[in-house]
Amino acid sequence: MSTGSTLVLVQTAITRYVLPVVLAFGNVGNLCMLAIYLHKKFRTNSCGIYLIASSFFCLMGANWSIVPTLVALDRYDLVNNSLAFCRIRGFFLQTCAQCFRYILVLRCADRYAVSSANASIRALSRPQIAYRGVVVMLAVWSVLSSQLLIWESIENGRCGVYGVFGQVFVIYGTIFGSLLPLLLMIVMGILLMNNLRKLRTRVQPIGNNNNNNNNNNNNNNNNNNNRLNKRDSSLIRLVLVEVLVYVLCTLPFPIVQIYNQATASMAASKSTERKQIEAFVNFFVQSFLVYLNYSTTFFVYTFTSKAFRNEVKQLVLMCFRKLQGNARNHEERLATVARASRGQQSQTNTAV
Numbered sequence: 001m002s003t004g005s006t007l008v009l010v011q012t013a014i015t016r017y018v019l020p021v022v023l024a025f026g027n028v029g030n031l032c033m034l035a036i037y038l039h040k041k042f043r044t045n046s047c048g049i050y051l052i053a054s055s056f057f058c059l060m061g062a063n064w065s066i067v068p069t070l071v072a073l074d075r076y077d078l079v080n081n082s083l084a085f086c087r088i089r090g091f092f093l094q095t096c097a098q099c100f101r102y103i104l105v106l107r108c109a110d111r112y113a114v115s116s117a118n119a120s121i122r123a124l125s126r127p128q129i130a131y132r133g134v135v136v137m138l139a140v141w142s143v144l145s146s147q148l149l150i151w152e153s154i155e156n157g158r159c160g161v162y163g164v165f166g167q168v169f170v171i172y173g174t175i176f177g178s179l180l181p182l183l184l185m186i187v188m189g190i191l192l193m194n195n196l197r198k199l200r201t202r203v204q205p206i207g208n209n210n211n212n213n214n215n216n217n218n219n220n221n222n223n224n225n226n227r228l229n230k231r232d233s234s235l236i237r238l239v240l241v242e243v244l245v246y247v248l249c250t251l252p253f254p255i256v257q258i259y260n261q262a263t264a265s266m267a268a269s270k271s272t273e274r275k276q277i278e279a280f281v282n283f284f285v286q287s288f289l290v291y292l293n294y295s296t297t298f299f300v301y302t303f304t305s306k307a308f309r310n311e312v313k314q315l316v317l318m319c320f321r322k323l324q325g326n327a328r329n330h331e332e333r334l335a336t337v338a339r340a341s342r343g344q345q346s347q348t349n350t351a352v
Contacts, residue, residue, distance in 0.1 A: 004276030011280050014288060016073055023066045026295025030059040033298050036311050046130035047114075050107045053134040054100055054297065061096035062294040064089055065287070079159050086159035090152045094145035097290065099137050101181040104246065106133050108188035111238075115195035170261060174254045182250060185243050237304045245300055249293040252285045 033055035042048030068079050068089060078085045113125040151165045161169045260282070263270075270278075301308040 002273050002276075004273035007280035008276055011283050014284075015069060019066050019288075019291065020070060022291055022295050023062055023070075025299075026062045026291075027059065029295060029298030030055045030062070032312065032315065033301075034059075036308075036315055044127055046110050046125050046127050047107060049127055049130035049134065050103055050110060051297075053137075054103045054107070057096045057100040057103065058294040058297060061093060061100060062291060064092045064096065065294075066291055069287075080154060080157050083154055086154055087149045087152045090148040090159070090161075091145050094148055095138075095141050098141040098145065098177065100294070101177065101246075102137050102141070103134065104242065105181050105184045105188065106130075106137070108185050108192065108243070112188050112192045112195060115192055115199065117195070117198060167261065170257050174257045178250045178254045182247065185246060189240065189243050238301065241300050241304050242297075245296050246293065249289040249296075252289065256281060256285045 033051060036042070037048045037051045037055070043052070068085075071077075072079065079089060080086070110125050110130070113121050113123075116122050147169075148161070151169075152159065152161050154160075155162050160166070260278075302312060
């Protein structure tokens with residue numbers, strides 16, 4: 001069996017067996033993120049608001065992209081046979097993907113603002129700013145993505161963008177869908193780490209009035225430094241891991257796009273095996289890695305943040321208590337019904 005034929009089988013296996021797992025874990029993770037950050041104490045925090053929006057767009061993007069693909073395996077392929085659904089799906093996928101990317105940029109910027117020594121910059125980390133940022137991102141990318149409702153089409157049984165607009169859209173997607181958000185996240189990450197280094201090296205004033213004041217101030221400074229160190233290390237870890245995951249899932253995308261455009265004129269001379277290899281690479285980079293990116297945030301936070309793990313534990317315990325309470329209430333209702341039934345039966349026997 002040739003390499004191309006093997007990759008076709010691998011692609012089919014990934015689609016049939018791996019994507020459902022990615023979808024299931026992604027849905028559970030994103031729903032847990034929503035359940036945690038929709039709590040009142042997080043809704044008043046700008047980072048929490050960004051995470052709520054990000055989880056929502058990940059949830060929408062994963063289901064709009066993976067579910068039709070799985071349905072098409074054994075049932076009707078609606079994407080490649082219905083022009084209306086092809087365009088609507090393309091619009092939602094593009095909007096969700098772009099909103100997810102740029103809200104991740106806003107989250108990096110928000111952490112930079114929180115760590116800044118400048119009060120005017122710190123003031124940008126507010127819930128009102130976060131709400132406005134999410135609304136602006138949704139409005140901008142909904143308008144820009146609406147072009148797919150007009151120009152996306154079905155050719156040779158495949159839904160996509162073709163012709164001159166297709167070439168323009170590839171350039172647009174490469175710049176605004178991968179390179180620009182990646183660059184912005186790297187810049188924000190560097191600025192954030194610079195702020196954290198300044199926080200570590202900042203000298204706290206210590207009073208010299210008497211020994212008791214000196215001891216109290218030293219203890220307070222040590223507590224502040226410990227608190228800052230924990231917060232700083234958590235912020236650095238989360239930002240670096242988030243950016244790393246985004247880079248791993250996104251960096252191959254522009255490379256493949258540039259290669260596809262550079263070799264488009266050679267399509268007629270490509271062998272069947274080469275086309276199969278390129279199709280697998282396109283599937284893995286432009287589909288699988290994108291779908292995987294929608295499903296990682298919850299697990300990234302779980303593995304890298306002790307505070308987030310504690311929130312997950314509290315969520316699980318709360319759900320467990322509710323289930324216990326519901327089971328107890330159900331048992332009490334059954335016992336009440338049984339007692340009432342026995343009472344009615346005894347009254348009937350007495351009357352007879």
